[in-house]
Amino acid sequence: MAVLxxxxxxxxxxxxxxxxxxxxxxLSNIISSQVEFHKKYGGIVPEIASRKHIEMINPIIxxxxxxxxxxxxxxxxxxxxxxxxxxxxxxxxLSAAKSIAYALNIPLIGVNHLEAHIYANFLISNFExxxxxxxxxxxxxxxxxxxxxxxxxxxxxxxxxGRTRDDAAGEAFDKVAxxxxxxxxxxxxxxxxxxxxxxxxxxxxxxxxxxxxxxxxSGIKTAVVNHINKLSxxxxxPKGELLVNIVASFQQAIVDVLVxxxxxxxxxxNYKNIALAGGVSANSCLRANLEEKAxxxxxxxxxxxxxxxxxxxxxxxxxxxxxxxxxxxxxxxLEAVANLRL
Ligand code: KG4
Ligand code: ZN
Numbered sequence: 001m002a003v004l005x006x007x008x009x010x011x012x013x014x015x016x017x018x019x020x021x022x023x024x025x026x027l028s029n030i031i032s033s034q035v036e037f038h039k040k041y042g043g044i045v046p047e048i049a050s051r052k053h054i055e056m057i058n059p060i061i062x063x064x065x066x067x068x069x070x071x072x073x074x075x076x077x078x079x080x081x082x083x084x085x086x087x088x089x090x091x092x093x094l095s096a097a098k099s100i101a102y103a104l105n106i107p108l109i110g111v112n113h114l115e116a117h118i119y120a121n122f123l124i125s126n127f128e129x130x131x132x133x134x135x136x137x138x139x140x141x142x143x144x145x146x147x148x149x150x151x152x153x154x155x156x157x158x159x160x161x162g163r164t165r166d167d168a169a170g171e172a173f174d175k176v177a178x179x180x181x182x183x184x185x186x187x188x189x190x191x192x193x194x195x196x197x198x199x200x201x202x203x204x205x206x207x208x209x210x211x212x213x214x215x216x217x218s219g220i221k222t223a224v225v226n227h228i229n230k231l232s233x234x235x236x237x238p239k240g241e242l243l244v245n246i247v248a249s250f251q252q253a254i255v256d257v258l259v260x261x262x263x264x265x266x267x268x269x270n271y272k273n274i275a276l277a278g279g280v281s282a283n284s285c286l287r288a289n290l291e292e293k294a295x296x297x298x299x300x301x302x303x304x305x306x307x308x309x310x311x312x313x314x315x316x317x318x319x320x321x322x323x324x325x326x327x328x329x330x331x332x333x334l335e336a337v338a339n340l341r342l
C-alpha cells in the first residue's frame with residue numbers, strides 16, 4: 001500500500017505544503033513566498049513572517065491536497081519542520097500539523113529542516129537506481145542560515161566535517177546584495193546579474209580555501225565593501241559593467257571556496273557521491289562548477305531541481321517517509337526549536 005504523507009514547511013518566509021507518495025513521488029508541492037512583504041526591509045521581518053504564515057497555512061494545505069487529488073482521509077501521516085528556523089514561523093506550521101494529525105488520528109512526524117534539505121536528493125529522478133546505492137554520500141549544505149559539509153553514512157548517520165565560522169554562504173549573498181542596493185534575496189539576483197559580468201574581473205579573497213573544511217565568508221563580503229569604498233563611488237552605487245563585474249567576481253570567489261573544499265573532502269574521505277542541498281545550491285555557477293570539477297575527479301554529483309533547492313515541503317515529506325518507516329514518529333508535545341542542529 002502506498003504511503004501518503006502531507007508535509008508542512010514554515011521555518012522561514014515560505015509557507016509550503018506538499019503531498020509525497022512513498023517518499024519519492026511528489027503529488028503536489030505548493031509554495032507561497034512572502035518575499036514581496038519583506039523586500040522593502042532588505043531582510044526577513046520575523047513578526048511579518050509569522051502573521052503571513054497564519055494567513056496562508058490553511059489555503060496552502062488545501063491546495064496541496066487538491067493538487068494531489070487526495071483528501072485528508074487518504075493521508076497516512078503528517079510531517080512538519082520543527083527547526084531550525086524562526087520560532088514564530090515554525091510554531092504556525094507545527095500547530096497546523098498537530099491539529100491535522102490529532103483530528104485524523106494519524107502519526108505526526110517532526111523533521112529537521114537541514115535534514116530535509118539533504119533529503120531533497122531522494123526526490124530526484126533515477127530514484128530506484130540512486131536510492132539503492134545512495135549511501136554513503138557527501139553533502140554540501142548551503143542555505144541562508146547554514147553552510148556545512150556532511151558525511152551522510154545512512155539515515156540519521158551524519159558526521160559534520162566542516163561548517164561556517166561566520167556568515168553562511170546565502171547570508172553573504174544577501175548581505176552583499178543589500179550593500180549594493182540591488183534587491184532581496186541577494187542570491188538569485190546576483191546569480192542573474194553575474195551572467196553579464198566577468199568573474200575574473202576582481203580577484204576577491206578566498207578565505208580558508210586550502211585550510212581544513214570549515215568555511216569563512218564574512219571576509220569576502222568585507223573585501224567587496226572595501227573594493228567599492230576604494231572606487232570612491234559610495235555616494236552613487238556602482239552600475240553597469242562595473243557592477244556586474246563586482247557581483248560576478250564575488251560569486252566566483254564564494255563558489256571557488258565551496259567547490260574546492262567539497263572536492264577535497266570527497267577525495268580525502270574517499271566518497272564517490274556528492275549531494276548538493278539548500279537554497280544556495282540553486283546557484284547556476286555553483287551547479288556548473290561543481291559538476292565540472294567532480295566529473296574531472298570521476299565523482300558523481302546529485303543536484304536537485306531548483307524548486308527542491310530552496311525551501312519547500314516536498315523535501316520534508318521525503319525525510320519523514322524514512323522516519324515513519326523506522327517508527328520514529330513524534331509525540332504531540334513536539335516543540336519548535338529555533339537552533340535545532342543536524
Ligand atoms: O534554503 P533556503 O531557501 O532557506 C534557508 O533555509 O535559509 O536558502 C535561502 C538562501 C538565501 O540566502 C538566498 O539568497 C539563497 O538561498 N539563494 C541563492 C540562490 N537562490 C537562493 N544563492 C545563490 N544563488 C541562487 N540562485
Ligand atoms: Zn532552507
